[in-house]
Amino acid sequence: MNVELDTLLQRLLREAGFLEKSRARPQASAELAGVPLSDLTAAIEGDLVALHERGGHPLLIMQLAGALGIDPMGRFGAPSGEGPTP
């Protein structure tokens, strides 16, 4: 669990204007959120793999994907409808 990153994701999802503000002034927003700039960059760019590797909550990653209009299966590399079956 990465509480700081999850808190950032929740702010991006719920706090009106925070996503836009983060895009305009990423360094200031990262400092405000108390996370490395790389976390913020991964979030606003929809880098789901990086967010996963940094310990972001999977459900918040899914919600971010929805907010950014990203197909999570496609972004994670599994072609939609073609996931492996263990």
Place this chain on the structure above:
Amino acid sequence: MGVVVAAYGVSHTAMIIRKFRPEDAVHRTVHEAFAKLRAEVASLSPDVIVVVSSEHLNSFRFDCFPQMCVGIGNTCTGLGDGGVAAAKIPLASDFAGMLLEEGVGAGFDLAFSVDPQLDHAFMTPLTLLRPEMDLPVVPVWQNASTEPLPPLWRAAQLGRLLAAVIAQRPKDERVLLVGAGGLSHWVGTPQMGAINVHFDTTFLNAVRGGDLETIVAMKSDDIRDEAGNGAPEIRNWLTVMAAHPGRGEVLTYEPMREWATGIAVARLGSEGNP
């Protein structure tokens, strides 16, 4: 004494609704199974629908995150997430209040949420089983997503609590139980889209046999490792199975990779079902 008129176990991904393509035969199979239960619900006319499902960080936040929670008050609000329509639904306040009071009185530390907000975990099954949204609902959340998770035996105990409350309800109150979630699926991870058919088959065989012990013996960590971080939602089925024991009947199972989930629709404790 209330009576359980039926008990169901169903998957709850919003993709069942959002990605439904009627021209696809497998999609139709899933929707036909739901349609069968929808007709059954209409004919059974339950007074209350108890839906046991999971939290997805939509109803609650990290400032206070319950392991188990019952919705109380007068109204539920469907959030409209995931492509499932928003809605207002009546909440069965008397039943919910009794579940909360009896549970806490029995040492069961239920949290509560007043006039709760429901995401697709509840709204997908309700939309598919009772689209009129006119029957009073009792939402019950179990944490299946955010570690640490309660052990599965606790989910079974919650089911027994439900049964005890139903036994104390007014004469002939008709209760429909729905356990929603699972089966195998990976959510928000690089494995998303994978399905473990072997795990799902083993689980559904336990459902068919009414085999609570096999499911209770499962460990959350093993379930997560074998069947994905969404698979611990099978605890919601377990709760309903414990509330209404007996052999189950699986209406359909489809490993739906494009919906990223092993999809199942089942009657639980079907010996007592119509």
